[in-house]
Amino acid sequence: MNRSATTRTLRATNGYPVLDSNSVPMVTGQDDDCVFPFWLDNWLNIYCQCNRSTDDRLISHQCIFCLPQPLYCSAGKESIHSGGITLGETGISTFQMADLGGPSTSVLPSYSTADQINEHATSGAGDLESWIAIEPLARSSEPLSIPVTVDLASPHNGIAPPPTFRQSQFDVVLRRQRMRLTPTGAPRLKTTTSRFLNLSSDFEFAGWGSFSRVKLSADDHAQGEDRLARTRSAKVLGRWTGTALPGNAVLGSVFYALPAVVAVCGVYAPISLFAATLTPFIWRPIMEELGSALPICGAPYAYLLNVTPKSIALLGAALMLLDFASTSVVSASTAASYVAGEVALPFPDFVGAAVVLLVFAVVSFTGLKESARISFVVLAFHMSTMAVLSVCAVVCWGRQGNEQLRTNWVHGQAKDGWTVARQLFNGFCLGMLGLTGIECAPSYIGRMRPGAYPAVLRNLHLPAVVLNSAMILLVFAVVPMNTVLSGANVLICWGLAAEVDRRRCNSRALRWSPHRRVLSELSCACANLFAGILSACELFEQLSHDRILPRIFQNALPFTGAPYVSIVVFTAVNAALYASSGASLAIVSKMFSLVWLTVMGLFPLALLLLRFSRGRLECERSAKLWMIMLAFAVTLVVFAGNIAIDPSIAGYFAAYLVGVLLAFGGAQNHVSILRALYWLYDQYPWLHMWPRTQAWGPSVVRWIQALKKQPVCVLVKTDEINRLLHLLLYVRENEQTSCVKLVHFCDEETGVPSELEANAKILDEAFPEITIDLILVSGAFSPSNVGALAHRLQIPTALMFISCPGPKFPYSVADFGTRIISL
Known part of the structure; x- marks a missing residue:
C-alpha cells in the first residue's frame, strides 16, 4: 500500500465536516488485503443527509485504506467515486474521519459530540435510533484511490472525543472478535460450575474456530466427478426389475390376507378385499410426489430425516426395520409350512424357517441387480401359476354352475345390517394387509432409473386389485366354505380351487397343479425375503451414513457390491425376532399388521411436513391436500380396527417397537450416554482412587472427546x-x-x-461447546464440487447440511447426497 502524507483541510456544513474535492491527496491500497497493524486502524464514517429526511444516516464505517468503491447512501441518490464526490439531485454527502488511537496518531477523532446528537434528536431532525450501520457493497479487487481532505491546523478544532458505545456498536463488536484470550492466555468464558466433580468447565470448551480459504485441487475435482458418476450409474433398476423386488410381496400377500379376511367377514370377503385394494389410489399420488421431491434411498426414513428432527426420523427407521424383519420372518415361516404340508420333514417347522432365512441371505450376496433379476424370474413364474389356476377355477365354475357359490352365500349371510357392516369393516381392516410390500418400493428409489418409480407403483397396484378380489371370488365359486375355513394350512387355502377343479372335472392336464402350486407359493414366499433383505440393507446404509450405525455397514463385497455386513446383521435381527416370539408365526403376523399400517401412515405425514417446512423444494405436485388427510384418516381407522379385532396385537407391537427404539436411540445419543455414565462414575470418589477403576474416567473422557471431534459440514449461502x-x-x-x-x-x-466472517465469529463465541470453522471455497455450488469438498475435508456428503433449494435450482437433491435442514 502507498499512502501520501499531505496537508488536509476541513470545512464545516451544518455542523458536520464535508469533504473538499478541490484538494485531492491520494490514499491507495488493496481492499481485501489490509495488513496494517491495529494501531494504524483509521476508520472513515460516511453519513448522508437527504431532503426527504432531516436525520443524518451512517451509511458506512470502514478502514480508510480498505474503503470499497463506490459507496451509495441509503436513499440511493448520492455516490462516492475515487477522485471526488458525485451528488444526486438532492441532499449532500457528509463525511467524518477519525483515527482510533495508536502511538503515532496524526489525525484526531472527528465524531459528533453527544450534545450535538441530543440537540439534533430534540429538534425533531432525527433520533438516536436513526444512526444505523449498513453493510457496504461487494468490494472490488482493484486498488483504490480515494481523496481525503482534512484540516489539522489545530488539535482543538471543535472535534468531538471518540464515540460512545451506543454510537459505535458495530465497531465494538468487531473489536471484541480480536480479543479472544485473557491476559493469561485462557479462553474468555463465563465462569460457571462444572457438573462434573473432577472436570473443570474447560471440558465443555471445544476451542475457537478458524477462517480459511480453500481452492479445490485437480484430485479433489476428480474424486467429486467420480462420486457423481457412481451415484448416477447406481440407477440400474427399470420399471420391471424395480417391480419384481416388492412385487413378490404384494402379489404374494394374498396368501396371508385371504384366510384372515374370510375368517372375520365370511362371504363378504370379496367386497372387503376389493375396497381395500382401492386404497393405493390415495397413497400412490402421495408416494409419487415424495419420490419426485426426494429421490433418495431409505424412504420413508430418508423423507423424515429431511423434514423433521432426527429423533422422529429414527422412529420411522425403527418401524421400517420391524416391517422388513417381520416380512422376512413371516415369509420364511410360511415357506417352511408349505413344505411341511406336502412333505414329512425330519425336523420342526421353525428349523425349516431358519434354513430358509440362511439360504436366501446367502443368495443376497449376489448383489442388488442380480437379486432383482432372480426376483423377476420368481415373479414371472408366480404370475403364470396364478393365471393357470385362475383358468382352472373359471373352467370348473363354468361346468358346475353357480350352485357352490349360491350355497356359500346362503350359509354365510349375516342376520342383520349391523352385523353385515361390522363384518365388512373388519374385512376391510385385515384386507389392507393384502397390499404389504408396496412400502418397500421407496426404499430403493435411488436405484431406479428416472421415470421408473411411478410405473413401478402402478405395476404393483393394478395386478393386486385383480388378484386379491377376483381370486377369492373364484374360491367361493368352487370350494365349500367349511373347507376354506377348516384347512390345515390356511395360508394355502386359495390353491384348493384348482385342487377341487382337478378332482371334480377329472382333468388330466391339471394333475401337475398341486406340485406347481406349492412350488409357486414356496418360491413367492422366499422371494419376499429379497424385498425385506435388500430394503433393510438400504436402510442400514443410510443409518451408517448418518452416524447412527458404525461405518462398517458401508462395506461391500468387491465383485457384487453386496453390503455383506448389513445382510449378516439383518439375518441376526430376523433370528432374534423369530426366537423372541417363541417361533410363533401368529405373534409375528399380529405385530406385522400394525407395523405395516404405521409405516404406511408415515408417507402422508412426511408429505404434509414436506409441504410445510420444505415448501420451496421442487416436486411434481400430484396429491391434493384432501388426499393426504384422507390417507391419515384411513390409517387411523384401520389401525384402530385391527386392535379392536384382536387387542393383543397392540401389546406385541409396542413391545417390539420400544425395543428397537431403545437400540436406535442409544446408537444416536452415544455421547450423551457416555456423559451420563461418567457423571455416575464421578459421584463415587473411591472409584477414582481404586487401582482397578481409576483408569475408567480418563478413558471415558477420551472416548467422548474422540466422538465429538467427528465434524459435520453446513453449506451456507447467506x-x-x-x-x-x-x-x-x-x-x-x-x-x-x-x-x-x-x-x-x-x-x-x-x-x-460481507457479514459472514463477523457473524461466524459471533456464533463461535455464542457456542463455546462447538468449534465453528469458516471455510470459503472457490467455485460454484454443484454436485461435483460438493463431492470434491467432501473428499478434501473427509466428511461424507450425508453429513453435509443445506437449506432447502428453490424451484429454480438446476440440480437434483439426490446428486448432492446432502441433508436439508431448514426452509
Whole structure:
C-alpha cells in the first residue's frame, strides 16, 4: 500500500465536516488485503443527509485504506467515486474521519459530540435510533484511490472525543472478535460450575474456530466427478426389475390376507378385499410426489430425516426395520409350512424357517441387480401359476354352475345390517394387509432409473386389485366354505380351487397343479425375503451414513457390491425376532399388521411436513391436500380396527417397537450416554482412587472427546445471523459433535457476503461447546464440487447440511447426497 502524507483541510456544513474535492491527496491500497497493524486502524464514517429526511444516516464505517468503491447512501441518490464526490439531485454527502488511537496518531477523532446528537434528536431532525450501520457493497479487487481532505491546523478544532458505545456498536463488536484470550492466555468464558466433580468447565470448551480459504485441487475435482458418476450409474433398476423386488410381496400377500379376511367377514370377503385394494389410489399420488421431491434411498426414513428432527426420523427407521424383519420372518415361516404340508420333514417347522432365512441371505450376496433379476424370474413364474389356476377355477365354475357359490352365500349371510357392516369393516381392516410390500418400493428409489418409480407403483397396484378380489371370488365359486375355513394350512387355502377343479372335472392336464402350486407359493414366499433383505440393507446404509450405525455397514463385497455386513446383521435381527416370539408365526403376523399400517401412515405425514417446512423444494405436485388427510384418516381407522379385532396385537407391537427404539436411540445419543455414565462414575470418589477403576474416567473422557471431534459440514449461502443460528441449533440438537464447518461456495461474480466472517465469529463465541470453522471455497455450488469438498475435508456428503433449494435450482437433491435442514 502507498499512502501520501499531505496537508488536509476541513470545512464545516451544518455542523458536520464535508469533504473538499478541490484538494485531492491520494490514499491507495488493496481492499481485501489490509495488513496494517491495529494501531494504524483509521476508520472513515460516511453519513448522508437527504431532503426527504432531516436525520443524518451512517451509511458506512470502514478502514480508510480498505474503503470499497463506490459507496451509495441509503436513499440511493448520492455516490462516492475515487477522485471526488458525485451528488444526486438532492441532499449532500457528509463525511467524518477519525483515527482510533495508536502511538503515532496524526489525525484526531472527528465524531459528533453527544450534545450535538441530543440537540439534533430534540429538534425533531432525527433520533438516536436513526444512526444505523449498513453493510457496504461487494468490494472490488482493484486498488483504490480515494481523496481525503482534512484540516489539522489545530488539535482543538471543535472535534468531538471518540464515540460512545451506543454510537459505535458495530465497531465494538468487531473489536471484541480480536480479543479472544485473557491476559493469561485462557479462553474468555463465563465462569460457571462444572457438573462434573473432577472436570473443570474447560471440558465443555471445544476451542475457537478458524477462517480459511480453500481452492479445490485437480484430485479433489476428480474424486467429486467420480462420486457423481457412481451415484448416477447406481440407477440400474427399470420399471420391471424395480417391480419384481416388492412385487413378490404384494402379489404374494394374498396368501396371508385371504384366510384372515374370510375368517372375520365370511362371504363378504370379496367386497372387503376389493375396497381395500382401492386404497393405493390415495397413497400412490402421495408416494409419487415424495419420490419426485426426494429421490433418495431409505424412504420413508430418508423423507423424515429431511423434514423433521432426527429423533422422529429414527422412529420411522425403527418401524421400517420391524416391517422388513417381520416380512422376512413371516415369509420364511410360511415357506417352511408349505413344505411341511406336502412333505414329512425330519425336523420342526421353525428349523425349516431358519434354513430358509440362511439360504436366501446367502443368495443376497449376489448383489442388488442380480437379486432383482432372480426376483423377476420368481415373479414371472408366480404370475403364470396364478393365471393357470385362475383358468382352472373359471373352467370348473363354468361346468358346475353357480350352485357352490349360491350355497356359500346362503350359509354365510349375516342376520342383520349391523352385523353385515361390522363384518365388512373388519374385512376391510385385515384386507389392507393384502397390499404389504408396496412400502418397500421407496426404499430403493435411488436405484431406479428416472421415470421408473411411478410405473413401478402402478405395476404393483393394478395386478393386486385383480388378484386379491377376483381370486377369492373364484374360491367361493368352487370350494365349500367349511373347507376354506377348516384347512390345515390356511395360508394355502386359495390353491384348493384348482385342487377341487382337478378332482371334480377329472382333468388330466391339471394333475401337475398341486406340485406347481406349492412350488409357486414356496418360491413367492422366499422371494419376499429379497424385498425385506435388500430394503433393510438400504436402510442400514443410510443409518451408517448418518452416524447412527458404525461405518462398517458401508462395506461391500468387491465383485457384487453386496453390503455383506448389513445382510449378516439383518439375518441376526430376523433370528432374534423369530426366537423372541417363541417361533410363533401368529405373534409375528399380529405385530406385522400394525407395523405395516404405521409405516404406511408415515408417507402422508412426511408429505404434509414436506409441504410445510420444505415448501420451496421442487416436486411434481400430484396429491391434493384432501388426499393426504384422507390417507391419515384411513390409517387411523384401520389401525384402530385391527386392535379392536384382536387387542393383543397392540401389546406385541409396542413391545417390539420400544425395543428397537431403545437400540436406535442409544446408537444416536452415544455421547450423551457416555456423559451420563461418567457423571455416575464421578459421584463415587473411591472409584477414582481404586487401582482397578481409576483408569475408567480418563478413558471415558477420551472416548467422548474422540466422538465429538467427528465434524459435520453446513453449506451456507447467506450471512444472515438468524439463519446461521437456526442451522447451528439444528446441529447441536441432532448431531453428537463439537466441530462444525461453515462452508460458503463463492465465485468471482457473487463474492463473499460481507457479514459472514463477523457473524461466524459471533456464533463461535455464542457456542463455546462447538468449534465453528469458516471455510470459503472457490467455485460454484454443484454436485461435483460438493463431492470434491467432501473428499478434501473427509466428511461424507450425508453429513453435509443445506437449506432447502428453490424451484429454480438446476440440480437434483439426490446428486448432492446432502441433508436439508431448514426452509
